[in-house]
Each structure stands twice: as structure tokens, then as C-alpha cells.
Amino acid sequence: MTAPRENPRLGIFPLCQYNRFMAIYDHYAQVYDDSGQIAFSIKMIPYLSDLLERHPAPGHSMLDLACGTGTVALSFAHQGWEVYGVDGSCGMLEQTRQKAKQAGQTLALSQQDMRHFVLPHPVALVTCLYDSLNYILTLADLKQVFRRVAAALMPAGVFMGDMNTRITLEQVWGNNTFFVENQEMAVIMRSSYEPRTRFSTVDIIGFVRQEDELYTRFDEHHAEIAYEDREVHGALAEAGLHVEAAYKCFHLDPVDAETRRIMWVARKPEG
Ligand SMILES: C[S@@+](CC[C@H](N)C(=O)[O-])C[C@H]1O[C@@H](n2cnc3c(N)ncnc32)[C@H](O)[C@@H]1O
Incomplete structure (x- = not known):
């Protein structure tokens, strides 16, 4: 993770002011x-x-x-x-x-x-x-x-x-597994929809190729709601x-x- 950086335009904000907390999308x-x-x-x-x-x-x-x-x-x-x-x-x-x-x-x-x-x-x-x-x-x-x-x-x-x-979260994403792969990475996404809460949760597992040709794995859990x-x-x-x-x-x-x-x-x- 990068060190905090002062932004010349915003001045008061370091680019990553609370980067000690892992946010969703940090690995993805x-x-x-x-x-x-x-x-x-x-x-x-x-x-x-x-x-x-x-x-x-x-x-x-x-x-x-x-x-x-x-x-x-x-x-x-x-x-x-x-x-x-x-x-x-x-x-x-x-x-x-x-x-x-x-x-x-x-x-x-x-x-x-x-x-x-x-x-x-x-x-x-x-x-x-x-x-x-x-x-x-x-x-x-x-x-x-x-x-x-x-x-x-x-x-x-x-x-x-x-x-x-709601149609997207319920019917398009629904309860499914999606897979994307290319030479540099492979990503698996498992979605699950809960009609009562209108929440769609997505478990993401990714494998990213490193310079030594080995892959590192990351896991993220995402949640969206339909309004x-x-x-x-x-x-x-x-x-x-x-x-x-x-x-x-x-x-x-x-x-x-x-x-x-x-x-x-x-x-x-x-x-
Ligand atoms: C699906 S991505 C879309 C990114 C970009 N807008 C695009 O069109 O590609 C969702 C973005 O929302 C950000 N995000 C989610 N919750 C947030 C929050 N509470 N505050 C700030 N950013 C948030 C994530 O870090 C991520 O970059």
C-alpha cells in the first residue's frame, strides 16, 4: 500500500488518509x-x-x-x-x-x-x-x-x-457465479440476492500474476442494495x-x- 501523499490542490487531504484500514476495492x-x-x-x-x-x-x-x-x-x-x-x-x-x-x-x-x-x-x-x-x-x-x-x-x-x-440485483446478478480470466489474472465472483433486504452480496476471489509468474490471491466481500x-x-x-x-x-x-x-x-x- 502506498504512503500517504499530500495533494497540492486539495492541500489539507493526504491522498490516502486512512489507508491503514483495508477498504473494499483495495485489492480488486x-x-x-x-x-x-x-x-x-x-x-x-x-x-x-x-x-x-x-x-x-x-x-x-x-x-x-x-x-x-x-x-x-x-x-x-x-x-x-x-x-x-x-x-x-x-x-x-x-x-x-x-x-x-x-x-x-x-x-x-x-x-x-x-x-x-x-x-x-x-x-x-x-x-x-x-x-x-x-x-x-x-x-x-x-x-x-x-x-x-x-x-x-x-x-x-x-x-x-x-x-x-432491483431487477439487476435480483435477476441479472441473482445467485450466480461469474468468471473472468486473462493472461494477468483470474477473477471469480459469487453473487447472492436476499429479497427481504434487497441486498446483493458478492464474494470475489482473484488471482493476480506476479513478476515471478506466481499468482497472489485476494478475497473481497462486496454488498449492494436495490432502492x-x-x-x-x-x-x-x-x-x-x-x-x-x-x-x-x-x-x-x-x-x-x-x-x-x-x-x-x-x-x-x-x-
Ligand atoms: C463499481 S466501482 C465504480 C468506480 C468508478 N465510478 C467507475 O465508474 O468505474 C465503486 C466505487 O465506489 C467506491 N466506494 C464504495 N463505497 C464508498 C464510500 N462509502 N465512499 C467512497 N467510495 C466508495 C469504491 O471504492 C469503488 O471505487
């Missing part, structure tokens, strides 16, 4: 992009441009909340935006930092819990992508996240965040964010009973 981070997860961000980047045409942001500063390995954050930086990235996992942030260094881009990164994060300046856009919000396991905590998002936005600022619906649309709508409204749209993710159509992933777009009022 090293194979996250290579295991195919990066494809989601690559698909998301043009979709966010389409959304921003319909729902303009009042400036070119943004926070990617739960930024993961930073693919979306870096694309905004590349387009000239001032970009903050917040994530709970030191491992994911380290991947982002390395990618930013390689790309010669500056991102203001900090390790923070999205329920309590702060930024030094309000931003015009907050994104929270790839079901990161489903990792917030109680409605009270989801409301807390949205309150922090509202506080981080400038007046008329926009929030865009996608969430898995009802009215719960998310209500939580955004309670935080003072006006819902402008709920789209079938990657489309500009309204959601229906079959929708697997919803992109929520909400705005902080001007006044």
Missing part, C-alpha cells in the same frame, strides 16, 4: 480495468456529453464521486475541466494517480467516504457512476450522501448518478436537489418497469 483495484470494468467508463464518457447537452452545468469544474480508477475523471480533465476525484479505496485512487501521471493530467484526489466528503470549492457537476451509490446500504446514508452532494454543488450545479435497479425509485427521488428531494430526469442508463428514454440501470439527473436550485 489492481485488476479492475484489466478485468473489463473499464468498458463501463468508456461507454459512459460520450453518454455524459449527451446528458450535459440536455442538462448543462454552470461551469467546467466537476467532482467524480467514487471515482474508482479515474477513467471518467481523466476524460473530463482532458477536456479542460477542473476535476476532483473522491473515493474510499486507497487502491483505486492509486490506480487513478498512476493513470493521471501517465497522461500528464492533474486531478485533485482524496480518499474520503462519500457520506462525509468535503471539497474546498463548490463545483458545477458531480457524477457518481457505475452503481457506486448502490454500495450505500441504508436509506439514511443515501440521504446523507445526497446532502453532501448538494453542499458540494454551486447554485444551479448538476448531479448525475446511476444506480442498479425503489421513489426512495431515490425522495432522498434527492430531501437533500434539496430537484430531479430533472431519470433515464434508462445510456439512453435518453424514461425508465420503465424493466429498466436495469437508472441514470438520475438532479439540479441544485439557483437561489
Whole structure:
């Protein structure tokens, strides 16, 4: 694990301020992009441009909340935006930092819990992508996240965040085993859905090839929850964010009973 690092832009935050605690994604981070997860961000980047045409942001500063390995954050930086990235996992942030260094881009990164994060300046856009919000396991905590998002936005600022619906956690993930393998790694995921709590738990076992050709094993336990649309709508409204749209993710159509992933777009009022 990397040593704490001062970030010149955020100043007060070391990059990994509580890295003595192992967070989910700390191990998975090293194979996250290579295991195919990066494809989601690559698909998301043009979709966010389409959304921003319909729902303009009042400036070119943004926070990617739960930024993961930073693919979306870096694309905004590349387009000239001032970009903050917040994530709970030191491992994911380290991947982002390395990618930013390689790309010669500056991102203001900090390790923070999205329920309590702060930024030094309000931003015009907050994104929270790839079901990161489903990792917030109680409605009270989801409301807390949205309150922090509202506080981080400038007046008329926009929030865009996608969430898995119950259909995905119950029927697509369900009780299944998934396997991904390439020359560098093998990852096995076992998912299990509990209808009463709407929790999907995923046990991840990964094997990562090392320089000596041997493999190291890691184990992680992930949990996501499915929220009802009215719960998310209500939580955004309670935080003072006006819902402008709920789209079938990657489309500009309204959601229906079959929708697997919803992109929520909400705005902080001007006044
Ligand atoms: C599925 S990944 C998505 C990462 C990235 N947004 C993307 O599109 O690839 C979920 C991310 O949420 C982060 N995360 C989960 N719970 C968090 C929390 N309470 N606070 C901050 N980050 C959290 C994880 O560390 C992980 O990077």
C-alpha cells in the first residue's frame, strides 16, 4: 500500500488518509480495468456529453464521486475541466494517480467516504457512476450522501448518478457465479440476492500474476442494495436537489418497469 501523499490542490487531504484500514476495492483495484470494468467508463464518457447537452452545468469544474480508477475523471480533465476525484479505496485512487501521471493530467484526489466528503470549492457537476451509490446500504446514508452532494454543488450545479435497479440485483446478478480470466489474472465472483433486504452480496476471489509468474490471491466481500425509485427521488428531494430526469442508463428514454440501470439527473436550485 502506498504512503500517504499530500495533494497540492486539495492541500489539507493526504491522498490516502486512512489507508491503514483495508477498504473494499483495495485489492480488486489492481485488476479492475484489466478485468473489463473499464468498458463501463468508456461507454459512459460520450453518454455524459449527451446528458450535459440536455442538462448543462454552470461551469467546467466537476467532482467524480467514487471515482474508482479515474477513467471518467481523466476524460473530463482532458477536456479542460477542473476535476476532483473522491473515493474510499486507497487502491483505486492509486490506480487513478498512476493513470493521471501517465497522461500528464492533474486531478485533485482524496480518499474520503462519500457520506462525509468535503471539497474546498463548490463545483458545477458531480457524477457518481457505475452503481457506486448502490454500495450505500441504508436509506439514511443515501440521504446523507445526497446532502453532501448538494453542499458540494454551486447554485444551479448538476448531479448525475446511476444506480442498479432491483431487477439487476435480483435477476441479472441473482445467485450466480461469474468468471473472468486473462493472461494477468483470474477473477471469480459469487453473487447472492436476499429479497427481504434487497441486498446483493458478492464474494470475489482473484488471482493476480506476479513478476515471478506466481499468482497472489485476494478475497473481497462486496454488498449492494436495490432502492425503489421513489426512495431515490425522495432522498434527492430531501437533500434539496430537484430531479430533472431519470433515464434508462445510456439512453435518453424514461425508465420503465424493466429498466436495469437508472441514470438520475438532479439540479441544485439557483437561489
Ligand atoms: C463499481 S466501482 C465504480 C468506480 C468508478 N465510478 C467507475 O465508474 O468505474 C465503486 C466505487 O465506489 C467506491 N466506494 C464504495 N463505497 C464508498 C464510500 N462509502 N465512499 C467512497 N467510495 C466508495 C469504491 O471504492 C469503488 O471505487
